[in-house]
Amino acid sequence: MSGAWRILHKDLVLELRTREALSGLVVLMLLILLTFTFALAPEGAAAAAPAVQWVTFVFAGLMAVQRAFLVERENGAWYGLLLCPIDRGAIFVAKMASNVIVLGAAQVVLLALLALFLGVPVPVAPLALVLVNLLGLIGFSALATLFAAISVRLRAREMMLPLLVLPLLVPLVICAVEASRITMAGGTLASAGAWVRVLATFDVIFSVAGWMVFEQLVQE
Amino acid sequence: MSVHRRLAPFADRVLPWAATGAMFAALWSVFLYVPNERTMGPVQRIFYFHVNCWWAAYLGFFVAAGASGWYLWRGRSEHDWLARAAVEVGMLFCTIGLVTGPIWARPIWGTWWTWDPRLTMAVILWTIFSVYLVLRSSVRDDPEITRYAAVLAVVGVLDIPLIMISVRLWRGIHPSVISAPASKGGLEDPRMVVALLVTMVAFALLFAWLLWLRYEGLRLRDALHRVEDQMGEVAR
Numbered sequence: 001m002s003g004a005w006r007i008l009h010k011d012l013v014l015e016l017r018t019r020e021a022l023s024g025l026v027v028l029m030l031l032i033l034l035t036f037t038f039a040l041a042p043e044g045a046a047a048a049a050p051a052v053q054w055v056t057f058v059f060a061g062l063m064a065v066q067r068a069f070l071v072e073r074e075n076g077a078w079y080g081l082l083l084c085p086i087d088r089g090a091i092f093v094a095k096m097a098s099n100v101i102v103l104g105a106a107q108v109v110l111l112a113l114l115a116l117f118l119g120v121p122v123p124v125a126p127l128a129l130v131l132v133n134l135l136g137l138i139g140f141s142a143l144a145t146l147f148a149a150i151s152v153r154l155r156a157r158e159m160m161l162p163l164l165v166l167p168l169l170v171p172l173v174i175c176a177v178e179a180s181r182i183t184m185a186g187g188t189l190a191s192a193g194a195w196v197r198v199l200a201t202f203d204v205i206f207s208v209a210g211w212m213v214f215e216q217l218v219q220e
Numbered sequence: 221m222s223v224h225r226r227l228a229p230f231a232d233r234v235l236p237w238a239a240t241g242a243m244f245a246a247l248w249s250v251f252l253y254v255p256n257e258r259t260m261g262p263v264q265r266i267f268y269f270h271v272n273c274w275w276a277a278y279l280g281f282f283v284a285a286g287a288s289g290w291y292l293w294r295g296r297s298e299h300d301w302l303a304r305a306a307v308e309v310g311m312l313f314c315t316i317g318l319v320t321g322p323i324w325a326r327p328i329w330g331t332w333w334t335w336d337p338r339l340t341m342a343v344i345l346w347t348i349f350s351v352y353l354v355l356r357s358s359v360r361d362d363p364e365i366t367r368y369a370a371v372l373a374v375v376g377v378l379d380i381p382l383i384m385i386s387v388r389l390w391r392g393i394h395p396s397v398i399s400a401p402a403s404k405g406g407l408e409d410p411r412m413v414v415a416l417l418v419t420m421v422a423f424a425l426l427f428a429w430l431l432w433l434r435y436e437g438l439r440l441r442d443a444l445h446r447v448e449d450q451m452g453e454v455a456r
Binding site: 150166174 | 368
C-alpha cells in the first residue's frame with residue numbers, strides 16, 4: 001500500500017503545482033452546465049437538476065480521467081511506473097484515488113454552480129446528499145480509471161473511452177440521478193435506500209474488479 | 221487441444237445436419253403445429269424465435285465472459301478465440317432479438333419501443349458488446365487489444381446484474397403507460413410448450429454450430445498469420 005501512497009502523493013503534488021486538471025475540469029463543467037441551461041426551459045430547470053448534474057459530471061469526468069494516464073506517457077514516465085517494485089494493483093488504487101480527489105473537488109464546485117444557475121434549494125439533510133455524491137464519485141472513478149488505462153493505449157482514444165465506459169455506467173447514472181433527486185428534495189438516506197444500495201454495490205464490485213484485473217491489463 | 225480434437229468430428233459432421241434438421245422441425249412446429257394464441261393471434265408465433273434468441277444471446281455473453289476470464293488468467297489463445305466467437309454469435313442473436321421484439325410489440329403494445337426494464341436491458345447489453353466488436357475490429361490480433369477485450373467482456377457481464385436491478389427499480393418508480401407484459405407468458409395450450417421446447421433445441425444446436433464455425437475461423441486465421449510470418453522471415 002505504501003507504493004500506492006507514493007504514486008498518489010506524486011499525482012497530487014503535480015496537480016497542486018500545475019492545477020491543470022482541476023482548472024480545466026471546472027471550466028468544462030461550467031460550460032456543459034451553461035449549455036444545459038440554454039437548452040432547458042427555465043420553469044423545468046430545477047426539476048432537471050439531478051440529471052443535469054450527473055450528465056455534466058460524467059462527460060467532464062471522462063476527460064479528466066483520460067488525462068491522469070496521458071500525463072504518464074510523457075518522457076516514458078509510464079515505464080518508470082511499471083518498473084517500480086510494487087504490485088501493479090497499487091497503480092490502479094493510486095490513480096483511482098487521485099481521480100476521486102480531483103473529481104470530488106470539481107463536484108463541490110459543480111453543486112454550487114447548480115444551486116446558483118438552476119435554483120436548487122439547499123437540502124435539509126446535506127449529509128445524505130454528500131454521501132450519494134461520494135458513492136457516485138467512487139463508482140465512476142473505479143470504472144473510468146480502469147478503462148482509461150485501456151483507451152490511452154488505443155489510437156482513437158478520445159472516442160474509445162466514452163464508448164467503453166458509458167454503457168457500463170448506466171446503472172450508476174440511473175441510481176445516482178434518482179438518489180440525488182430524492183436527497184436534493186430534502187429526503188433522508190433511508191428514503192433513497194434502494195438506490196444507495198445499488199450504488200454501493202457498484203462501487204465495491206468495480207473497485208475490486210479494477211484492482212484485480214489491472215495486473216493483467218498492463219503487462220508489457 | 222485434445223478437447224478440440226475430440227469435438228471436431230462431431231462438430232464438423234453431425235452438428236450441421238442436426239441444426240438444420242432441428243430448424244426445419246422448429247419451423248414446422250411454429251407455423252403448422254402450434255395453434256393461434258387466443259388474444260394475440262398469429263403475431264404471437266414470433267415468441268418462439270424471439271425468446272430463444274435472447275437465451276442464446278445471454279448464453280453467448282456468459283460463455284464469452286468465462287472464456288475471457290480464463291484467458292486473462294492463463295493467457296491461452298484458445299480461450300480468446302472462444303470468447304470472441306461467443307461474443308460474435310451472441311451479438312447476432314441479440315440483434316435478431318432486438319429486431320423481432322418491436323415487430324411483436326407494434327401490434328400488441330401499440331408501439332415499437334417502450335422503456336420496459338427488459339427492453340432497456342437489451343439495448344444496453346447490445347451497446348456493451350458492440351463496443352467489444354469495435355475494439356476488436358483490427359485485422360491482426362494485437363495481444364494488448366486481446367487483453368483489453370477480455371477485460372471488457374468480464375466487466376460487461378459483471379455489470380449485468382447491476383443493470384438488471386437498477387432498470388427494474390427505475391421503471392418501478394415510473395410506471396409504463398402501456399400494459400405490462402404480464403399478458404405475454406401463460407402458454408395455456410400444451411402444444412405451445414412442445415413448440416417452445418422444439419425451437420429451444422433448434423436454437424441451442426444453431427448456437428453451438430455457429431460458435432464452432434467462428435471458433436474454427438479464428439483458429440485457422442491465426443494459423444495463417446503464423447505461416448505468413450514465417451514466409452516473411454524466409455523472404456528476408
